[in-house]
Amino acid sequence: MTSDLTAGSAAKRQVDPRMIQMLTPEGERVSSGEYDAFAAELSTEDLFGFYRDMVLVRRIDTEGNALQRQGQLGLWAPLKGQEAAQIGLGRALRPQDFVFPTYREHGVAWTRGIDPVQLLGMYRGQTHGGWDPQEKRFHTYTIVIGSQVLHATGYGMGIQMDGDVGTGDLERDSIAVACFGDGASSQGDVSEGLTFAGAFNAPVLFYCQNNQWAISEPTSVQTPAPLFTRGRGFGVPGIRVDGNDVLASYAVARASADSIRSGNGPMLIEAFTYRMGAHTTADDPTRYRSDAETEAWAAKDPIARLRLHLMKEGASSQEFASVDAEADQLAARIRTACVEMEAPDAEQLFAHVYREPHSLVEAEREEYLAYLDSFADADGRA
Numbered sequence: 290m291t292s293d294l295t296a297g298s299a300a301k302r303q304v305d306p307r308m309i310q311m312l313t314p315e316g317e318r319v320s321s322g323e324y325d326a327f328a329a330e331l332s333t334e335d336l337f338g339f340y341r342d343m344v345l346v347r348r349i350d351t352e353g354n355a356l357q358r359q360g361q362l363g364l365w366a367p368l369k370g371q372e373a374a375q376i377g378l379g380r381a382l383r384p385q386d387f388v389f390p391t392y393r394e395h396g397v398a399w400t401r402g403i404d405p406v407q408l409l410g411m412y413r414g415q416t417h418g419g420w421d422p423q424e425k426r427f428h429t430y431t432i433v434i435g436s437q438v439l440h441a442t443g444y445g446m447g448i449q450m451d452g453d454v455g456t457g458d459l460e461r462d463s464i465a466v467a468c469f470g471d472g473a474s475s476q477g478d479v480s481e482g483l484t485f486a487g488a489f490n491a492p493v494l495f496y497c498q499n500n501q502w503a504i505s506e507p508t509s510v511q512t513p514a515p516l517f518t519r520g521r522g523f524g525v526p527g528i529r530v531d532g533n534d535v536l537a538s539y540a541v542a543r544a545s546a547d548s549i550r551s552g553n554g555p556m557l558i559e560a561f562t563y564r565m566g567a568h569t570t571a572d573d574p575t576r577y578r579s580d581a582e583t584e585a586w587a588a589k590d591p592i593a594r595l596r597l598h599l600m601k602e603g604a605s606s607q608e609f610a611s612v613d614a615e616a617d618q619l620a621a622r623i624r625t626a627c628v629e630m631e632a633p634d635a636e637q638l639f640a641h642v643y644r645e646p647h648s649l650v651e652a653e654r655e656e657y658l659a660y661l662d663s664f665a666d667a668d669g670r671a
Contacts, residue, residue: 308561309541310531314589316597327540333602339380339535340599341612343372343592346396348616349405352624353395353412357570361627362412366393370533370565373591374498376400377538378466378560381546384426385453385463389441392430393498394468401427405619406626415630417641435476438495441467442482445493445555454492455552462550464492472503474519475511486555487524494549495520495557496542498532500564505577517559525555532562533591563589635661 309321311328321328346368353365368375371393379400382388388397395408407419411430418429431437445465448454454462473479474497486493499516501508508516517527530541538560545556563586567574574583596609639654 308529308531309537310534311537311540312534312594312598314533314594316594316599316601318598321537321540324537324540324544327543328536331536331539333599333604336536336595336602337599337604337608339376339539340592340595341615342376342380342396342399343535343595344612345616345619346372346376346399347592348620349395349399349408349623352620353409354566354570356409356624356627357412362409362570363414364412365570367564367566367569368393368395370563370586370591371498371500371560372396373535373595374532374538374560374562377535377540378468378496378542381539381542382466383459383463383546383550385460386466386546387426387428387441387444387463388466388468389428389437389444390430390468391434391437391470391473392432393470394430397468398427401425403427405623406630409623409627410630413627413630415633435469435473435478438467438469438473438476438479438482441465442486442491442493445486445491446489448492449489454550457551464494464546464549466494466496466546468496468498470503471497471499471501471508471511471516472506473497474516475503480523483520483523483525483555483557487520490552490554492549492552493555494542494546495525495555496560497557498560498562500562502564502568502574502578504568504572505574507578515559517557520555520557525557527557527559529559529561532560533589533594535591535595562591 309324311319311321311324313319350368353362354367356362357365375394375396376399379397382400388394388401390397395405398408399405402425403420407416410416410419420427420429422428428437428440442465448463448465454464456462467482469479482493483495485491486495497516499508503511512519515529517529520527528541528545531537541558545558549556565583565586636654636658638657639650642650
């Protein structure tokens with residue numbers, strides 16, 4: 290599909306000043322210019338699938354919060370409010386694209402086939418990551434703020450060197466996706482990633498979820514300029530999308546990814562959204578933001594917005610009830626799996642550190658296992 294986004298390098302260097310929106314908070318469909326073509330590919334059934342995704346992901350998030358409060362998890366990073374930004378992105382990608390997440394991409398993980406139990410296992414301290422990044426094309430969660438942007442950029446440069454971009458083969462051309470937040474955009478790693486991606490024309494989609502707060506620091510304090518313009522000085526064009534609108538998030542991500550795959554170079558998307566809950570379960574957002582602000586954003590809830598639209602399109606109460614029942618079943622399954630999760634063997638701590646066996650790691654493993662054995666009594670019981 291050809292659009293203004295794939296018209297060449299001169300056009301691609303421009304910054305689009307709009308915030309793209311396709312669904313109003315009242316569920317009304319509005320035009321977004323050239324992006325309408327990408328939304329037109331979606332059926333009502335597809336949109337209901339987005340709704341199901343968001344409801345299930347929010348329920349996973351609710352269970353994660355509850356399990357942490359009950360002492361079953363060491364920490365949890367809430368997602369509530371950002372479901373549309375993540376489901377829209379995830380469903381816009383192709384299987385061969387590689388995503389580099391932060392620690393809050395539960396929705397994107399869902400679209401890449403990650404079992405939520407694997408997320409809980411990581412926050413429970415039972416695994417290093419919980420999934421095979423190559424199999425899922427989804428890297429393990431990154432706690433160091435912004436470092437995954439450099440990883441994504443390097444991977445994107447590798448895609449370019451392998452010739453897997455701009456060939457016109459939809460099964461081959463791929464991109465790297467760097468997910469990060471508004472706070473991370475102030476980190477040097479993000480600037481370095483933008484520098485290299487712009488200089489080498491690497492196939493990287495920089496996806497910034499601006500949830501308005503970097504822990505307790507508002508975006509207005511971090512930068513006087515809109516975040517989607519931060520790539521301009523690096524030669525990376527940017528666009529802002531209503532991150533509480535799953536249809537717009539999908540269309541903009543799809544259009545941008547297609548442009549990058551075609552060889553037009555990196556792009557930056559700012560998904561303008563809101564973190565309804567705490568930064569993590571170690572945070573208390575009532576100490577730095579007002580109830581009035583939270584209530585104003587609650588009126589823009591991404592799930593309620595799409596539900597209103599689907600009701601206008603004829604979706605029945607039975608269909609919505611079916612999704613709610615599925616969410617209940619999912620919650621019960623992951624709760625049971627989390628509580629009954631067995632601790633891994635101690636030697637797993639040393640597995641997969643390097644691709645090939647490493648003498649130092651093997652020596653450390655033997656030393657640690659011997660240390661644990663020293664606590665065993667005469668009958669061999671720990």
